[in-house]
Amino acid sequence: MLDLEQLLSDLRGLENELNGMGVEAVLDERDDGMPEFHFGEFGGGLSWWVNKGFYLTIWAGDLSDVYDTNIFCEFRHELMRRLADQYEGKAQDTRDTWGRLCGDDTPMPANLAEKADGYERMAERLRDAIKDDGVPVFIDNLADLKLLRQHDPRDLLTDVAGRRLRDMGLVERKYRPGDVFDELTDKGRAAVEYTARTMGISLK
Template structure:
């Protein structure tokens, strides 16, 4: 089986698994000669502005937060699951904010139908994140990338709360050597930085 055939089968299996969680991405033949297939977003869940697969099995993508990148299937799997889960969390958060705004800050319970909708979104996000493997790295934001890149050998991330947060994220670990205490990147942290190196910030489009 050719590499691209293996990649396409892996994508079909992944999209089928996402579909079982109610997230219907679509794999279609690409309109462009440089690509063999495109991946289309589910209805009203805007994950990728563009996402295509090259003949060599790599993925070219652009999101709605002005990022773009090229990656292999393993990274794409982490990216599509994480970004989709985050979109559902964002939608749930927006619903909560809209309700709080309507209530002008008063502590008024949401109507049952709205509460169920929000809960379903949050549950879906949790189920999606459960599809990640234990050694899959998180997708880091710019601040976390900077902190990890600036960490020197035998250094400690400060303030302590940041060190604790990154350790809970699994990208840092606390180490001890004789009388020294320091923070060090984990394998997951190294992989997270590798994934981040494949991403570029794009220019905002002006009207």
């Protein structure tokens, strides 16, 4: 269960960390005294769940794709992951808009190119900040998640997806006398559980 005093300290630390990166982060207080925050284009707050304690919430836009957790390190990780995705999307949108207006063969003006590059640098800084934070890998490819959820311990993954999952450390090639197969690693099992929980998918 989250401790409110420690949580507020952690949120202030996160606010300072993001502001230091150049992401606009504001920690505020609602009328009921509970914290409310705005990190980039994401908002969120703190909720009290009966018999469960405090939960942190992230939302964007019309409150769709809401994420709830009572584990602060996972909250920090998921917020930064979503912010990184958002900045990468802005970089791509900037380049795509120019391409539609002027054609892909026309060089972008220096100011627009720098704007897109700046978004990408911000995304890279955010991803670097969560690279070694101990939170399991989030599997953002739904086909990969489905493959791992349905993976038979004796299956051999021979396609591009299998090679990618081995490179990520989520499955490991095993050899036995007369047999070869790919087995989920501890990292892979943790990633499946974490991704399913983050996306609200039941593993039962």
